[in-house]
Amino acid sequence: MNERVAIKGYLTQCAELTETALKRSIPAVWDVPERLREAMLYSLEAGGKRLRPALILSAAEAVFGKTSAFNAALPVACAVEFIHTYSLIHDDLPAMDNDDFRRGKPTNHKVFGEAMAILAGDALLTHAFHLIPQAARQGGISAEVALAIVEDLARLAGAPGMVGGQVADMLGEQGITSISELEYIHLHKTSDLIVFSVTAGGRIGGATQKQIELLARFGRNIGLAFQIQDDILDLIGDEQKLGKKTNSDVQQNKVTYPYLIGLEESKAQVERLTQEAKSAVLEAGFQDPLRLLEIADYLVQRDH
Numbered sequence: 001m002n003e004r005v006a007i008k009g010y011l012t013q014c015a016e017l018t019e020t021a022l023k024r025s026i027p028a029v030w031d032v033p034e035r036l037r038e039a040m041l042y043s044l045e046a047g048g049k050r051l052r053p054a055l056i057l058s059a060a061e062a063v064f065g066k067t068s069a070f071n072a073a074l075p076v077a078c079a080v081e082f083i084h085t086y087s088l089i090h091d092d093l094p095a096m097d098n099d100d101f102r103r104g105k106p107t108n109h110k111v112f113g114e115a116m117a118i119l120a121g122d123a124l125l126t127h128a129f130h131l132i133p134q135a136a137r138q139g140g141i142s143a144e145v146a147l148a149i150v151e152d153l154a155r156l157a158g159a160p161g162m163v164g165g166q167v168a169d170m171l172g173e174q175g176i177t178s179i180s181e182l183e184y185i186h187l188h189k190t191s192d193l194i195v196f197s198v199t200a201g202g203r204i205g206g207a208t209q210k211q212i213e214l215l216a217r218f219g220r221n222i223g224l225a226f227q228i229q230d231d232i233l234d235l236i237g238d239e240q241k242l243g244k245k246t247n248s249d250v251q252q253n254k255v256t257y258p259y260l261i262g263l264e265e266s267k268a269q270v271e272r273l274t275q276e277a278k279s280a281v282l283e284a285g286f287q288d289p290l291r292l293l294e295i296a297d298y299l300v301q302r303d304h
């Protein structure tokens with residue numbers, strides 16, 4: 001990827017690289033029950049924006065200054081997409097959001113049944129942790145970087161991160177009255193995996209500790225903006241483009257930013273968080289920060 005294409009084209013290229021790498025991440029010959037493999041591939045190959053992999057690739061590019069860091073970053077990009085996909089399968093289950101459509105298709109449990117959907121999620125989660133040491137064994141990243149990435153992923157996707165955020169969301173349903181409670185949920189449920197993505201990309205590109213911290217600040221802010229935008233789109237978005245039902249938050253009595261502060265103030269908040277994110281990237285003195293800055297702006301305008 002040498003040519004400077006517009007951001008939409010860049011994200012498409014990142015998504016295509018990720019799709020190819022994802023196909024290779026599940027062994028062609030794999031001694032696992034065929035139905036489990038089908039259920040994993042069903043959600044993994046259902047599309048999705050592949051935003052988190054793109055953030056890993058673009059953070060590596062920002063720090064390293066070239067897209068030649070992409071090859072080393074792709075196994076980690078796949079790992080985060082495995083984790084994100086498992087989280088969506090479980091989030092859609094009847095015990096959680098009870099959703100019927102995801103990524104433009106019936107949800108995993110609608111096709112494979114609840115038990116298999118839970119297990120397909122479990123298998124995707126576990127396989128993610130297989131991919132990162134493999135990348136080190138193949139020489140793409142050092143063992144030290146792989147260890148730091150595994151440690152970050154376990155924390156940011158686990159109880160102190162995404163899982164904890166999802167639990168706080170579940171326990172707080174209807175009882176949330178303040179922005180700070182809602183912010184806690186969004187920061188963990190959504191931002192933490194985005195923080196993981198940009199800091200992992202940074203580690204692969206050779207970032208300093210100070211740069212990792214600034215990438216984490218970037219990730220927290222775009223992550224929060226991303227979740228608020230998700231809540232806005234749930235109210236005013238297009239089902240066809242989103243590939244999932246709108247108005248589900250209202251139907252599930254969920255407390256969201258638009259519910260607490262209104263639509264216009266929520267949009268203004270997305271803008272503010274985006275500016276804050278961009279200032280962190282500018283402060284970091286990266287070799288080539290352009291893609292990260294463009295992605296931050298692109299996310300404000302997204303309609304799916």
Ligand SMILES: CC(C)=CCC/C(C)=C/COP(=O)(O)OP(=O)(O)O
Nearest residue numbers: 087088090091097162163166189190
């Ligand atoms: C451990 C688990 C299961 C984590 C799920 C994390 C997550 C971000 C779910 C989607 O949130 P959402 O319900 O706000 O989004 P959507 O509108 O896409 O369902």
Ligand SMILES: C=C(C)CCOP(=O)(O)OP(=O)(O)O
Nearest residue numbers: 048049050051103190227230
């Ligand atoms: C965190 C949220 C809001 C869940 C959906 O994430 P995405 O909007 O990134 O979902 P896909 O494109 O990967 O399907």
